[in-house]
Amino acid sequence: MQLEGKIALITGGGQGIGRGIVDRFLEEGAQVAILQRRPLDSELDKHAGVLGIQADVSDSSAISPAVERAVEQFGGVDILVNNAGIMFERSVSEIRPEEWDLMIAINMRAPLFLTQAALPHMRRRGGGSIINIGSIEGLAANPSHAAYCASKAGIHGMTRALAVDLGKDNIRCNAIAPGWISSELSESYLDSQADPAAILEALNRLHPLGRVGRPEDVGDLAVYLAGDKSGFLTGEVVVLDGGRTARLPLPF
Template identity: 60%
Template structure:
């Protein structure tokens, strides 16, 4: 086991599913203790002597405050906050209701604000702390039907910069990761739902110069670096991790 996060105490929201699993696994491998904060219990294989689960509905501000307090009481402090949990659905502006918009913003943008606010006094006490927000390449551009999702992730990127500016002098750094396509159970279900899923897989792969799709641990490894002292002079940044997808210009040929 490596030790870049040895003895560090972390909250990872949504740490028991999708990208969050990759972050949790890499944090544990690097010596951190992790509190997984989410609505549903994580898979048993994610839980260990270095991880524990705190149930919280991240759309509920009281749950958020209680969850952070429960983690701090159990750990005796807090060094790292990873705002990972989020939702996504495909609706154009005309298709979205006000309730749809509020739901997207509550989970993807308001919850990270409330979590950061609740964690800040505890992070400040450590003298050296890190916040890692999970944004998206869709905070920089957009896929069709994603106005709410793109807006929420662009908001996360701006929020990241603001936290870095306001709290850097207190020893609290804040950075964001903007993942592209990352393999998960949900992404597999999404592809399998397509009429010609094999063609979709081929075309998706061709979009990535590195010749493969992303894995949750790819994001996890970047999160480890951002949470560790190896990146002590890095704050307020958004790191795109997409296998080169957003740098590849499409050609108008078949």
């Protein structure tokens, strides 16, 4: 097992990409603390290797107590996965200050202060791995996603800065930039469209691999970044999108 004896703290781990990461970490032998606003489902709640911590990461005052709760339960933190995030669609002229502030609070501020709270425990254990979940929208943009794109580009930049600052402590920091990953949220979005099947077929065609991603695809990469096999890898943003952004569009 690649993560035997490791202790991970994962935000937003109850569904979607976060759940894919949680499931793979558990399969590889890690103990996992899941930090999110909602209670865990019964399957995760009953798992002996899982601790559920209910907290709102947009509230900075809740972050340090949540990390301390994980340390109290498991004895430390080796891996931090900053996965929790939000997205909304607004034209540039319609973005409200409170929406912008919430986006930055969850998508950028929380990862920084979670890292800050986890640092003493990682240092005490001789190092660690921080994995930030960015997005291909930190590299390119969809319409009406100015706030979301800004937050994810910021996470990519923060990832590199953390890698530079924390390397001396044997703490690595990398980001995963997923493309379209099938999840409860993406399925709901498709279901809201006039012809979900046609849209899914078109989405599949966008990808050279012929399909959209799955949460476990992100989980597989997160296992590698969290484990000792990636011990010389830090400061990188790894695009995980089935080749979508590698493909140049044709005019026909």
